[in-house]
Amino acid sequence: MIEQLAGSWNYIIVVILMMTGLFMVIARANLVKKMIGLSIFQTSVFIFYISLGKMAGGTAPILDGNPDTLYSNPLPHVLILTAIVVGVATTALGLALILRINEAFGSVEEDEIIAAKASQSLARPKRPTSEAAE
Amino acid sequence: MGAAILTNLPALLVVVPLLLAPFSAVLPIAGLAWVLALVGTGISFLAALMLQSVTENGVRISYHLGNWEPPWGIEFVVDSASSLTLVVMSGLGFLATLAARRLVAIEIADKDSGKFYAAWLLVIGGLFGLVMTADAFNLFVFLEISALASVILIGMGAGTDRRALVAGYHYLVIGAVGATFYVIGVGFIYAITGTLNMGDMASRLPDAAGGAALYVGFGFMVVGMLVKAAIFPVHIWLPAAYGYAPSAVSTLLAAIATKAALYVLARIFFTIFAGTPEIVDIALSNIIVPLAVGGIFVGTIMAIYEADIKKMFAHSSVAQIGYIALGLALATPAGISAGFIHIGNHALIKGGIFMAIGGFVAALGARASLETITGIGRRMPITATAFLICGLSLAGLPLTAGFISKLYLVRAILETDSYVILALVLISSALSVVYLWKVMEVMWMQPAPARSPKLVENPAIYLPLWMVALGNIWFGIDAGWIVGAARLAATALLGGGA
Numbered sequence: 326m327i328e329q330l331a332g333s334w335n336y337i338i339v340v341i342l343m344m345t346g347l348f349m350v351i352a353r354a355n356l357v358k359k360m361i362g363l364s365i366f367q368t369s370v371f372i373f374y375i376s377l378g379k380m381a382g383g384t385a386p387i388l389d390g391n392p393d394t395l396y397s398n399p400l401p402h403v404l405i406l407t408a409i410v411v412g413v414a415t416t417a418l419g420l421a422l423i424l425r426i427n428e429a430f431g432s433v434e435e436d437e438i439i440a441a442k443a444s445q446s447l448a449r450p451k452r453p454t455s456e457a458a459e
Numbered sequence: 460m461g462a463a464i465l466t467n468l469p470a471l472l473v474v475v476p477l478l479l480a481p482f483s484a485v486l487p488i489a490g491l492a493w494v495l496a497l498v499g500t501g502i503s504f505l506a507a508l509m510l511q512s513v514t515e516n517g518v519r520i521s522y523h524l525g526n527w528e529p530p531w532g533i534e535f536v537v538d539s540a541s542s543l544t545l546v547v548m549s550g551l552g553f554l555a556t557l558a559a560r561r562l563v564a565i566e567i568a569d570k571d572s573g574k575f576y577a578a579w580l581l582v583i584g585g586l587f588g589l590v591m592t593a594d595a596f597n598l599f600v601f602l603e604i605s606a607l608a609s610v611i612l613i614g615m616g617a618g619t620d621r622r623a624l625v626a627g628y629h630y631l632v633i634g635a636v637g638a639t640f641y642v643i644g645v646g647f648i649y650a651i652t653g654t655l656n657m658g659d660m661a662s663r664l665p666d667a668a669g670g671a672a673l674y675v676g677f678g679f680m681v682v683g684m685l686v687k688a689a690i691f692p693v694h695i696w697l698p699a700a701y702g703y704a705p706s707a708v709s710t711l712l713a714a715i716a717t718k719a720a721l722y723v724l725a726r727i728f729f730t731i732f733a734g735t736p737e738i739v740d741i742a743l744s745n746i747i748v749p750l751a752v753g754g755i756f757v758g759t760i761m762a763i764y765e766a767d768i769k770k771m772f773a774h775s776s777v778a779q780i781g782y783i784a785l786g787l788a789l790a791t792p793a794g795i796s797a798g799f800i801h802i803g804n805h806a807l808i809k810g811g812i813f814m815a816i817g818g819f820v821a822a823l824g825a826r827a828s829l830e831t832i833t834g835i836g837r838r839m840p841i842t843a844t845a846f847l848i849c850g851l852s853l854a855g856l857p858l859t860a861g862f863i864s865k866l867y868l869v870r871a872i873l874e875t876d877s878y879v880i881l882a883l884v885l886i887s888s889a890l891s892v893v894y895l896w897k898v899m900e901v902m903w904m905q906p907a908p909a910r911s912p913k914l915v916e917n918p919a920i921y922l923p924l925w926m927v928a929l930g931n932i933w934f935g936i937d938a939g940w941i942v943g944a945a946r947l948a949a950t951a952l953l954g955g956g957a
Contacts, residue, residue, distance in 0.1 A: 350632060363632055367639055370646070377650050401649070404596050408642060411603045415635045418607055422614055422628045429621035438625055 335376035342369035354435040356426065360419045367412040374401040374408070465509070469522040469535040469591055472506045472545065473601075475499050476584030480577040489572030493560050496576040500553040500583060507545040514542045517947065521593075529593070530656035536593040539947035540799070544590050544722045546944075547803045551714040551810045552583050554923045559707035561919035562817045566619050566705045575615055581608035582711065586719040593657045595645045595731070598723065599638060602687065605719070606634045609712060613704040620826070626699035633696045637686025640679050647676025648731070657731050665734035677738055680727055688720035690747075690784050691754030694777045698761070701773035706817030709769060713776055714810035718802050721780065725787050725795070729952045740790070747788040752880060754781030755887045762894040768819070768827040771894060772812050775853065778891065779805045785884070786868050792949045793871035799945035800867050804852070804860040804934060811849035811927035818842040818921060822914040829897065834907030838914045841921045843902055845928035850895050852931040855888055859935040867942070 330337065342365055349362025378401035386396040423433055430438045464471070479499040483492040514520065514537055522535040537545070556579070567575050585605030592598050610631045616623030649655060651672055652663040664673070682693075689697040697717075701709045732739050758778030765771040783805065786798030819827045822839060836843040852859035865888060872881045934941055 347636070350636060356628065359632055363635055366636065370639055370643055373643065374646055377646060400655075401646070404655075407596070407600060411600065411638075414607055415603070415631065418610060419628065419631050419635075422610070422624055422631065425614070425617060426624045426628060429617065429624055 335372060339369045339373045339376070342366075342372065356423045356433045356435060357420075359435075360416060360423065363419070364412065364416055367408070367415075371405045371408060371412075374405045377401045467522075468506050468510055469520060469537050470524065472503050472510075472549075472591070473584050473588045475502050475506075476580040476587070480580040480584070483580060484574050484577035486573045489564065489569050490560075492573040492576040493556075493563070496556050496559070496579055497553075499580050500549065500556045503583065503587065504546075504549040504553045507542065507549040510537050511542040511546045511944070513537075514539050515944075515947070517951065519951070522591075530654045530659040533597045534593040534656060534658075535591040536658075537591055539944065539951040540725075540949075541590050541722070543799060543941075543944045543948045544718060544802065545587060547806050548586060548590070548715040548718060549583075551806045551927075552711065554927055555707065555711040555714060555810060555814070557923040557926075558710060558814050558817065558920055561917050562705065562707040562710075562821060565821045566707070567615055568618060571615065571618075575612070578608040578611040578615075579708075579711065581605070582612065582716070586715060589719045590722055595648070595655050595657055595660065596642075597655075599642050599645065602638050602641070602720075603635075605716070606638065606687070607631075609700075609708075609716060610634070612708040612712075613700050616703050616705045616708070619705070620703050622699070623703035623705075626696075626703040630696045630700045633686060633693070637683045637693070639683070640686070641683030644676045644678070644680030644683060647672045647679065651676065657726065660731050661733050664732065673735065674738060677727075677732060677735075677742070680731075681724070681742060684720055684724045684727060685750075687717075688724055688784070689717050689777060689780055691750050691757050691777065691781065694754060694758070694780070697777055698770050698773040701776065701813075702767060702770035706769075706813065706820050709773075710810055710813040710817060713773070713813050714806045717776070717780055718783075718806060721783055721787065721798075721802065724784070725798070725952060728787075728790070729795075743788045743790050747784060748880065751781045751785035751788055752883050752887075754778060754784070755884070756890075759887050759890045759894070763890065763897070765894075766829045768816055768829070768832060768898065769813070771898070772809065772816070775891065775894065776809055778887065779809070779853075782864070782868060782884070785880070786871060789871055789875055791871060791874060792946070792953060793867070793874050795949035795952055796942070796945035797864070797867040797871040799948045800938075800941055801864040803941050803945070804864045804931075807860055807927055807930050807934065808849050808852045811845060811924060811931060812853065814920065814924040814927060815842050815846035815849065818916065818924060821920060822916065829901050832898075833901050833905050834911075835914070836903035838907055838911070839916050841916050842924065845921065845924045847899065847903075848928040848931055850899060852935065854892050854895050857935070858932065860931045860933075860938075862935055863938040863942070867945075 346362045346366025346369060350359050353359050378398040380395055380397045383395045383397035386399040427433050430441050432438055476499045479495050483495045486492045520537040524533045563572060563575060582605045585601045588601035592601060610627045613630060614624055614627035648660060651667045652660050654660055686693045701713055728739050755778045758774050762771045762774035765774055783798050783801045786794050786801060816827050819832055823831055825831050852861035855861040855865040
């Protein structure tokens with residue numbers, strides 16, 4: 326039992342992180358905290374992939390000519406490099422949107438923003454005055 | 460030279476929009492950025508038409524990016540199914556770009572126009588890649604390219620309505636969770652099969668002792684794509700996103716964005732998991748069919764109670780996506796071709812409707828609601844008539860494209876003897892007339908408020924709009940092309956192997 330747990334230690338961490346992140350995304354009203362939750366959620370998937378590719382006792386996948394050498398699988402690690410880039414872009418875009426939301430609504434709390442929604446929207450469409458005059 | 464271009468068409472379809480995007484971002488003149496976007500989408504449309512004519516006879520193009528042999532390298536696959544989706548998406552993308560010139564000039568600040576068209580091209584290029592790629596992880600990358608770019612486009616609606624920012628944020632978070640779910644699923648399937656190539660996965664899955672990992676991986680992949688395709692109950696991001704986005708963006712996204720995700724869903728079911736039909740059958744008949752029917756009703760009923768026109772038709776999109784998903788989930792050749800027919804026709808219908816709403820918003824200088832469009836039928840006859848045609852097509856009146864969709868969907872359902880679903884589809888069709896009638900009654904039968912200013916109709920908006928509206932009539936009368944192409948698509952999809 327204990328040995329089994331120790332063997333899948335990485336995956337237990339993955340599940341805990343995944344649930345923590347997902348819970349924060351769903352339950353937190355603060356937009357920044359939602360973003361943090363999303364990052365934790367994505368990070369759990371990174372660890373999942375990295376654990377998949379790791380062989381017990383495996384070394385870095387650099388060919389050394391010895392047929393007995395055990396290599397780790399580099400492909401999941403490379404995939405996660407891409408996923409990390411996507412994750413960074415997502416976080417950056419999310420934080421940029423939060424900045425703009427804070428400027429427009431004066432708050433980053435979801436309940437306050439929803440309450441403010443009913444009021445007048447920010448601005449009118451920019452339209453040429455010549456047509457408006459007609 | 461000519462031959463080199465022809466053999467590299469699949470790659471060009473993605474490369475041209477992606478390459479033009481950064482140029483468009485730095486162009487100081489808004490008009491030039493639009494020309495770039497128009498050139499990019501125009502070339503894509505031509506390329507998609509060429510690919511379609513090549514794959515018409517069941518030919519399957521396998522393009523190896525960078526000449527790396529699959530399964531090691533990334534493979535683009537164009538068969539009758541993906542080429543039909545590509546033609547629909549690039550055609551409507553081109554028309555939406557035509558209409559965008561005027562809509563963007565009104566709603567987006569001039570200094571942001573370059574960046575707007577850059578994001579626009581990224582969305583289109585990303586969606587093309589999504590449809591063509593046969594690499595499960597590469598698909599995630601294209602998914603995120605188009606999703607992040609569409610969040611930017613939606614957020615640009617903040618100039619006219621600050622709620623666009625919140626809508627964009629929610630789409631970003633929900634979409635990112637969906638995409639991450641898909642990646643988790645791919646991880647499981649990769650762990651079982653040791654490959655990322657879809658065709659390779661399909662051939663290895665039946666022999667691989669997957670066990671629970673197979674079910675978990677399948678579930679995560681499907682749920683992730685359900686979010687992106689906006690299928691009930693994970694559609695909640697869609698009404699606000701389409702409702703508050705700039706008019707041009709609503710047109711583009713409503714016409715083509717969810718279609719790509721629906722096509723990917725079909726490929727997950729019928730290509731990747733073709734070798735394990737037992738789990739696909741359970742998922743389709745016990746989960747996707749009820750969800751699709753649920754989405755049809757929720758979308759229609761929400762549309763009936765909505766007073767804001769853009770949000771009303773966004774809710775109606777949820778219902779229409781339900782019809783497409785229902786057709787695909789029947790998993791019979793007739794059902795899948797009905798799904799593909801509606802992918803094409805719904806793009807025509809919703810593209811036209813959102814273009815017309817854009818025309819109203821541009822002339823009114825205010826959000827289009829049941830109140831503001833009162834009597835607009837006589838004040839803007841050209842735009843409103845095209846809107847009427849698209850609306851009738853949405854309701855499924857004979858001689859319009861929408862009728863063909865409903866006809867083939869009903870036939871496909873009759874073939875499977877599921878009369879409960881048939882009854883539900885017919886009831887929901889009748890319900891959709893309720894909200895359409897509400898809009899048409901306000902537009903055409905009520906007088907405009909006294910002393911209302913004269914509204915100017917702009918040919919830059921109504922010319923592309925009428926092309927779409929006439930398309931609705933054309934494909935309603937002569938449906939031979941789309942029906943034939945959809946049949947071939949269904950055969951290609953069910954034929955197994957990617």
